[in-house]
Amino acid sequence: MPPIPLASNPLPRIITYYQTHHDSAGKPISLLPLLTQPGISLTHVILAAIHLNEDPNQITLNDHPPHHPRFETLWAELRILQASGVKVLGMLGGAAKGSYKRLDGSDAQFERYYVPLREVIRARGLDGLDLDVEEEMSLGGVVKLIDRLRSDFGKDFIITLAPVAAALLDHRSNLSGFDYEALEVMRGHEISWYNAQFYCGWGDMSNPIMYEMIIRKGWPIEKVVVGLVTNPDNGSGFVMWEFLSAVLTLLRGRHERFGGVMGWEYFNSLPGGKERPWEWAKQMTSVLRNDASLTSAQPPPINEATKPVLEADPDAPNSKPVQVPKQFDYYSDDSDI
Template identity: 45%
Template sequence: MWFFYFLLPLLGLLRISLATSLNATLDLQDEVIERSMGYTTEPSRLVMYVQTFKTPKGEPLSLLPLLQHDTKVTHIILASIHLHDEPGEIRLNDDPFHAPTWDNIWEEVKTLQMNGVKVMGLLGGSAGGTFGHLNGTEREFYSYYHPLLSLIKKYNLDGLDVDIEEKVEISVPLRLINALRRDMGPNFIITMSPLASALTNALGQNLSGFSYFDLDAFATVPGSEEKLISWYNGMFYGGYARGPPFFQLIVAAGWDPQRIVMGVLDCSNDGQANGFVRIEKLQDTIRELRGMYEGFGGVAGWEYHDAGDE
């Protein structure tokens, strides 16, 4: 029964009703919501990506049902943060962080954090260009990095998911990750989101242009073996989440299963046509992986606004 408490909240999270979301109240923003089980004590991570901030009906999306329905979500990642050509021009999707469209979201973020949920930002993603801006001289790098750092601090983000889907040199993530660790300290969460195939071997299919094996070896605290990258939200889209073998292949390649989170699609409309795995099959896969690896890293869902729709 030890794995049941992970599977039950997973099912609740992925099947949450959009009608319930529409009826959610914002009156909870200044209230610590009582729950029977704390998020920070869950044995595995349950990560939810949020990129679309409207319901399928076009109405504003609330994050609070993730608390109200006791989904046991541990981390929420807001996507996507983009660095534009002008240093200091940084947008969450199409709008600056301070735009009125985000006012309710930032208030809800405070409530989530008060209840133990870690709220992070995704930097980069499928829209290219962000990491090209971080690939210059030291002066050029810091002209883009310092405004980003200021926003992370101002909006009290708990971490950053560095999602590199453009070809860059390994020095780009290394410089960024080291700077974040230096400036934000060891409690700041740094994750990355490669294709799952990029974790099977150094030559695995990859969107980033560098080896994640090499990056992870280099990205350590100077003078120690402590990893700077907290874990990897691997994109296990397609058949990769239809059973344990692909996760086993990654572990066999040398990765600690505690540092690998299985990223899946929450809805068939959220990615490639064959990328969606139904909850019943996903449940079987998680049950098997939890049986194989006591330290199974968890599951990440892309994305929240239509989670549970077919």
């Protein structure tokens, strides 16, 4: 059976991050089953992680330059995905700090580090860039970066950001420094969507409460993508499928323009694990992009007059303050996987 064709409207999106590119024996971890296996309607792959280093001309993809021979299979497969209609973005930054500090200086410093990044994006034909800002950056700095990307790559270039979900509710619960609400007011028309991290203590998808609070705050439904860890080994906050499928079915049925889901990360995604990581995308397709299953799974209409008031993360009486979670360490190819 051929893969489920992508609709002209990609909502809801199904996105996977691809940072671990090789197994423990050094063999490339293939993305092609996302095309060849039946019942999968993947919309986007986000290639991680691009880092700007002290030498502006020494950009790395994880621990190696993008042109390193170890990435030959990776770039070839990404071109195949693009030819099949899947959009491929690069991810800049993440847990490894420094990239945004280097872009958040004087105009001369910005040029020194931005121009080599622009050339990598052009050389590899990326469809967009995901700005995963997990270090202090000024609002003016991120606006400058967004403006330059739009100017250099045009209206069809996809620009996304990856805040922790809590940052969409409270600017103080934030890893990025700047206020995402202010950014949305200033440059929301240039931002395609937000890959909101509902994990590692910064969000919860075992129930729909936090997501609904974000939407009620005024965030556009189509721009909030629910970020999930695909395996407990990838960070805390993993939600078992029995619960997650019910939550996603509810949200998909309740919100016609539901933005979709993203998974961190591909190589060990459950239920298939390292042997069959594509099965995560198949599960998501069955709930989010299979119209036949949606028809039978629609939740009952919501009575606005009796709809309960939702409270995100309610505290018990005399409960202790919640501890801020430790920084989440991403996997890289040199990790013991």
